[in-house]
Amino acid sequence: MARAYGGTRAGASEAAAAAARQRSSGGLRPERERGDAKRRPPVDLPRRRLRVSSAFMAVLHVLTVPNPILSKKCRPVGPGEFGEELARFASDLAETMYAAPGVGLAAPQVGDLRRLVVIDPGNCTREQDDDGRPTNPRFLALVNPQVIEASKEMMIYEEGCLSVPDFEENVSRPRRVHIRYLDESGKPHQKWFEGYDAIVVQHEMDHLEGVVILDRVSRLKKGRYLQKRQKVRVRNDGSLEY
Numbered sequence: 518m519a520r521a522y523g524g525t526r527a528g529a530s531e532a533a534a535a536a537a538r539q540r541s542s543g544g545l546r547p548e549r550e551r552g553d554a555k556r557r558p559p560v561d562l563p564r565r566r567l568r569v570s571s572a573f574m575a576v577l578h579v580l581t582v583p584n585p586i587l588s589k590k591c592r593p594v595g596p597g598e599f600g601e602e603l604a605r606f607a608s609d610l611a612e613t614m615y616a617a618p619g620v621g622l623a624a625p626q627v628g629d630l631r632r633l634v635v636i637d638p639g640n641c642t643r644e645q646d647d648d649g650r651p652t653n654p655r656f657l658a659l660v661n662p663q664v665i666e667a668s669k670e671m672m673i674y675e676e677g678c679l680s681v682p683d684f685e686e687n688v689s690r691p692r693r694v695h696i697r698y699l700d701e702s703g704k705p706h707q708k709w710f711e712g713y714d715a716i717v718v719q720h721e722m723d724h725l726e727g728v729v730i731l732d733r734v735s736r737l738k739k740g741r742y743l744q745k746r747q748k749v750r751v752r753n754d755g756s757l758e759y
């Protein structure tokens with residue numbers, strides 16, 4: 518995996534501003550949240566909290582580095598594995614994503630090594646009411662996703678990750694990607710993702726290869742971060758000691 522950590526904060530700001538413009542121009546964000554291009558929502562941690570309610574869904578535990586599961590390459594979902602269990606798992610993954618809150622989550626982040634990610638591409642496609650608010654927050658499950666085409670044009674965005682707490686890094690990725698995937702029922706799809714959605718889907722697909730944003734920075738920076746995290750100790754009362 519190529520490392521891409523040379524981006525500047527200014528670059529990230531431009532990318533964030535462009536993403537914000539894109540969202541605004543699509544009229545897909547609630548009015549009260551538009552025009553805030555200065556703040557950069559990390560990939561996994563948007564400002565807005567969304568919930569999907571269902572008695573059958575469960576919030577799963579999200580693993581964090583240096584858990585070795587996060588470094589493993591995931592296996593494809595086989596033809597005989599589609600059905601109720603996979604659909605329920607995708608729903609649980611989505612519920613976990615919304616609860617975090619996040620806009621994307623990959624199966625290995627909850628300890629499942631199947632090639633499945635969920636994303637919330639609602640910023641660009643969600644139906645909205647008269648006030649511009651989503652009427653029905655929906656997630657997209659991508660099983661065995663593959664990039665079939667990517668734009669030469671790149672985009673730098675300051676990404677965060679639920680599995681790498683308190684860490685953000687400028688990452689350069691293609692601005693547009695064409696993805697082939699199966700849905701939870703095994704039906705094949707092809708879809709172009711652009712801008713922020715493209716970043717989210719590529720970030721989640723990295724997880725399926727065992728790659729987290731921490732793998733995109735220098736060994737020194739990665740080492741410092743891990744050292745800091747491992748020094749954190751949980752006291753008996755549940756508080757953290759640094």
Ligand SMILES: [Zn+2]
Nearest residue numbers: 561678679680
């Ligand atoms: Zn992540």
